[in-house]
Amino acid sequence: MTTFIVLLGPPGVGKGTQAKILSERIGLAHISSGDLFRENLKNQTELGKLAQTFMSRGELVPDDVTIMMIRERLSRPDCVIGAILDGFPRTPIQADALEIMLAEEFNAQVDAVPVIIVTEDVLVQRLSDRWTCRASGHIFNGKSNPPKETGKCDFDGSELYQRDDDKPETVKHRIQVYLDQSAQLISYYREHGKLVEVDGMQTIEQVTQTMMAALKK
Numbered sequence: 001m002t003t004f005i006v007l008l009g010p011p012g013v014g015k016g017t018q019a020k021i022l023s024e025r026i027g028l029a030h031i032s033s034g035d036l037f038r039e040n041l042k043n044q045t046e047l048g049k050l051a052q053t054f055m056s057r058g059e060l061v062p063d064d065v066t067i068m069m070i071r072e073r074l075s076r077p078d079c080v081i082g083a084i085l086d087g088f089p090r091t092p093i094q095a096d097a098l099e100i101m102l103a104e105e106f107n108a109q110v111d112a113v114p115v116i117i118v119t120e121d122v123l124v125q126r127l128s129d130r131w132t133c134r135a136s137g138h139i140f141n142g143k144s145n146p147p148k149e150t151g152k153c154d155f156d157g158s159e160l161y162q163r164d165d166d167k168p169e170t171v172k173h174r175i176q177v178y179l180d181q182s183a184q185l186i187s188y189y190r191e192h193g194k195l196v197e198v199d200g201m202q203t204i205e206q207v208t209q210t211m212m213a214a215l216k217k
Ligand code: AP5
Pocket: 009, 010, 011, 012, 013, 014, 015, 016, 017, 018, 033, 034, 035, 037, 054, 055, 056, 058, 059, 060, 061, 062, 066, 086, 087, 088, 089, 090, 094, 126, 127, 129, 130, 131, 139, 140, 141, 142, 144, 145, 165, 174, 200, 201, 202, 203, 204, 207
């Protein structure tokens, strides 16, 4: 038995926050395409350098390299029972590729697709005050989810940083790219009977509870 969950929603809606919590509570691997690109960049791989040219502009990395990276990640042992996918798929081509990968490698399919919904002004606000742990990737927010000690991760004491692509101009462009290229996946998964709408205007814990209740069904 496998469980594959795809988290959908615009930049800053809380996908990474929820994926991290859900993966710890349900015991599934958390696969974030954005984190994988950032890890590649940190290690100065060719993929990382290529991805950076798109990420810094708030554009999507081309489908072929993104799909290749996710295919490799899904082949690791921690995915045998499934995974929570955060930020992938982001285009219809990626969604089709995921269906094929899951069918061929796991004899499985996407089980549920929670889409987190908030108003657009909240996205810009949340991203302007997001702080991420360099070592563990834990996500904080200066207002809604502050670390106990400024600039330090609650979980391992590592340094917190602000992402380069969280500048207001880049955020606005990322939201537009989401609307143009990714939002259509909402109707794609609705038609496949997989979509679950989740109110993202609640507290982080309330969003988790709403999602867990919906996933049980
Ligand atoms: P990626 O890293 O995936 O960024 P994103 O989708 O733009 O989303 P974010 O990570 O910015 O937001 P999030 O929804 O995870 O929110 P978070 O939980 O952090 O992608 C980055 C780039 O990589 C892309 O632009 C693209 O270039 C490339 N890329 C990635 N995947 C790709 C793909 N498949 N194809 C092609 N290119 C790809 O929360 C945000 C803030 O809000 C935090 O401060 C958090 O503490 C706070 N918060 C969360 N929930 C709540 C709540 N309920 N109440 C109050 N505050 C909250």
